[in-house]
Amino acid sequence: MEITEVRIFPKESPDKKLRAYATVTFDNVFVVRNIKVIEGSTGLFIAMPSRKIKHPCPKCNFKNESKSKYCNTCGTQLPLVQRPVTPSDINNLQSEHKDIAHPITQTFREYLQKTVLDAYEKQKTGTGTSTSTGTGIGTSTSTSTSSGFSGLDPDTKF
Numbered sequence: 416m417e418i419t420e421v422r423i424f425p426k427e428s429p430d431k432k433l434r435a436y437a438t439v440t441f442d443n444v445f446v447v448r449n450i451k452v453i454e455g456s457t458g459l460f461i462a463m464p465s466r467k468i469k470h471p472c473p474k475c476n477f478k479n480e481s482k483s484k485y486c487n488t489c490g491t492q493l494p495l496v497q498r499p500v501t502p503s504d505i506n507n508l509q510s511e512h513k514d515i516a517h518p519i520t521q522t523f524r525e526y527l528q529k530t531v532l533d534a535y536e537k538q539k540t541g542t543g544t545s546t547s548t549g550t551g552i553g554t555s556t557s558t559s560t561s562s563g564f565s566g567l568d569p570d571t572k573f
């Protein structure tokens with residue numbers, strides 16, 4: 416499967432770890448939206464679109480947020496849900512979120528992440544680049560090399 420298009424929607428809020436949303440097209444026929452570009456402690460990574468896991472009340476069956484202790488409708492105390500920690504839990508930032516769509520092989524996960532992050536970096540550098548220091552160094556080096564070379568020309572010594 417090939418990624419045929421990546422669209423980046425930057426979220427420039429310096430205090431938050433969410434850097435951008437990505438919309439990715441696969442094989443020109445399938446689109447996944449709301450893939451997140453997140454700045455982690457070890458660098459940028461992507462998070463697949465996810466939904467919050469909700470816990471139904473045992474009495475009235477109302478679906479409560481995972482962190483609620485009491486049912487939002489009838490006030491019944493909710494049982495604490497002890498879930499086993501799986502590899503997908505570690506991949507998710509918060510364990511109460513569950514991926515809606517995600518790669519199931521490590522190879523494709525890396526390919527997807529690299530493609531999205533490359534597109535993000537390209538978009539980031541494409542808007543607002545300043546190379547004032549680079550050009551100044553380049554000019555001074557080229558002039559000193561050409562004058563030094565003519566003085567060492569072996570033909571002038573004969």
Ligand SMILES: [Zn+2]
Pocket residue numbers: 472473474475476477486487488489490491
């Ligand atoms: Zn209830």
